[in-house]
Amino acid sequence: MIVTRRGRRPLPLLLSALALLLAVAGCALESDGSDGAESSGGLKVVKVGYLHTVAVDAHLWLGQVNGTFEKHGLKLEPVKFDTGIAESQALTGGSIDVAIMGAVAANFPARGQGKVFLLNDVEYDTAQLWVRKDSGIDSIGDLAGRKVATTEGTTAHVFLHNALKAEGVDPGKVSIVNSPMPAAVNAFVSGAVPAVALWVPFDLQVTENVPGAKKITSAGKYYPQSAITGGWVARNSYYAKEKDTLKKIAAAWLEINEALVGDPDASLKKVHEHAYRNDAPLEQLKHNFGYEKTFTGEQWAKYYTDGTAAGWLGRTTDTFVELGGLPDAKKPAEYFDPQIFLTAREEAA
Numbered sequence: 001m002i003v004t005r006r007g008r009r010p011l012p013l014l015l016s017a018l019a020l021l022l023a024v025a026g027c028a029l030e031s032d033g034s035d036g037a038e039s040s041g042g043l044k045v046v047k048v049g050y051l052h053t054v055a056v057d058a059h060l061w062l063g064q065v066n067g068t069f070e071k072h073g074l075k076l077e078p079v080k081f082d083t084g085i086a087e088s089q090a091l092t093g094g095s096i097d098v099a100i101m102g103a104v105a106a107n108f109p110a111r112g113q114g115k116v117f118l119l120n121d122v123e124y125d126t127a128q129l130w131v132r133k134d135s136g137i138d139s140i141g142d143l144a145g146r147k148v149a150t151t152e153g154t155t156a157h158v159f160l161h162n163a164l165k166a167e168g169v170d171p172g173k174v175s176i177v178n179s180p181m182p183a184a185v186n187a188f189v190s191g192a193v194p195a196v197a198l199w200v201p202f203d204l205q206v207t208e209n210v211p212g213a214k215k216i217t218s219a220g221k222y223y224p225q226s227a228i229t230g231g232w233v234a235r236n237s238y239y240a241k242e243k244d245t246l247k248k249i250a251a252a253w254l255e256i257n258e259a260l261v262g263d264p265d266a267s268l269k270k271v272h273e274h275a276y277r278n279d280a281p282l283e284q285l286k287h288n289f290g291y292e293k294t295f296t297g298e299q300w301a302k303y304y305t306d307g308t309a310a311g312w313l314g315r316t317t318d319t320f321v322e323l324g325g326l327p328d329a330k331k332p333a334e335y336f337d338p339q340i341f342l343t344a345r346e347e348a349a
Contacts, residue, residue, distance in 0.1 A: 043075035044245055049087045049099040052080055052279070054271070054288045055123055056100050056230055061275040062267050063256040072252040074245070085153075088113060097238045098249070102230040103155040106316035107326055109335035115239040116336040117246050118253055119231035119300065119309055124293040125220035126199045127159030127228070133212030135194035140167040140217055143195065149177040149184035150197040155228050156181070158319045159219045160197040162226040200288050201280070223293075226319075227312045243340065250344035254297045261294050301345055304338035 039045065050057045060078060063069045069076050079096055081087040084104030091099045092113050099114070102123065109116050129148075131137040137146065140163055150156045157176075164171045177184070177193050181202055188196035189209045196206070206213050219226065232253075234246055260267045268289060272282045295303070303309040310332040320326035 039075075041075070042073070043070060044073055044248070045075050045077060046098060046245060046249070047077045047079060047096040049079045049081050049090055049096040051082075051084065051087065051100070051102065052275075053102070054268075054276075054285050055121060055126060055292050056102055057275065058260060058268070058271050058289070059120055059253055059256050060100060061271045062260055063252055065270045065274045066256065066259065068252045068255050069249075071255075072248045074248055074252065084108075091233065091235050094235065094237070097235055097242070098246075099233045100231070101233055103158055103228050103316055104153075105229065105231050105233055106313045107153070107320050109233055110317045110320070110326060110329040110332075112236075112330060112335070114233040114235060114335070116231055116233050116313065116332075117239070117340040118250050119229050119341075121230060121295075122223070122293040122312065123155055123199070123219065123228045123230060123291070124223055125218050125291040126288070127156045127197065128200070128203055128215050128218040129160065129163065129195060129197050130188065130203065130206050130210075130213050130215050131195045132188070132191065132210060133214060137195055138214075138216065140164060140169055144169055144173040145175075146195060147175045147177050147193045148195045148197055149179065149187045149193040151181045151184055152176065152178045153320070153323070153325055154181070154199070155219075156197045156199050157323070158228060158316060159222075159226070161319055161323060162222055163217055163219075166222055166226070200291050201284050204284065204287070220291075224308075224312070226315065227293075228316055229309065229312045239337075246340050247344045247347075250341045251348055253341075254345055254348060257294070257297060257300075261296055264289060264294075297345055301342060304342055309338065310336055 048060065050060055060076070064076065081090065084101050087099045087101060088104060088108040090096050100120070105116055108114055137143060143164065148160065150160055161171055164174060177187065179187065181198060184196055185198055185202045185205050187193050188206065198206070203215070219228070232249065239246065268285050269282060272285050276285055313332045313336055317326065317329050317332070321329050
């Protein structure tokens, strides 16, 4: 179902109810889960939730293929989720130990539900605004009083909100047509709405099915002020008891990241063969990856140390607050621990 709302209203009641449910669950349901789980063949078992998009799970699958996690004494058991909300609920409830997320990494941890300890990348230009050629929309300024389809509470929604503000457009004057992204794009393709804020690879569906569709702006224009990061979040009880395990994950990640950044073509080919062969062609993975910003371990260390990484997370958290779905948000200093990564890198040097 597609629901229309005005930009200044709070997030949909369903999302607010889910957030309240998760907050209650955080107090009442968080268990020890698999904290101190028995080893498997001498390896530490870690249940890892993930979203199946290359910006989120590329490091996970490359590490599995290359045996990097095993090298560091870990056996990761991946658990797939379709949404960050479901993933966060599983993390808080104790059915997974760690979750890999996109923009939601700056949302639920800011509620006190999980600790961010590792960042994967910046979704530099993954979010885009497309309009139909007959829409009369030629710039962000033309969106006032118009409908835009997107999925609320996601990277695309955060991008749209920040783009409107940056261009001096009151978000309250834009009607958000909220639905899951496949339905949002279908609404745009059918002509039900004149504009859509999406994330790649949905841009391919637009270019294939809407002749003359125009991309009038994208997240890259607002980088780095509106950078959106994704990364790894540990359950609170797991973070409290298993910092050594998290440090092993970070140490493995450093090696994986070196391979991914150093030779993305070969790395993405491995990821495709292992995890995406039945889901998307290799060229689509390369297309998606091209809209991310990945950094070397040295660059990440600088961003962790000088506050850049925390600033990226904090600005995304602030956007969720403005959107009305994140009351009483914590600051990154309370939900982001850069020392796990920095210590792992120092020990590997």
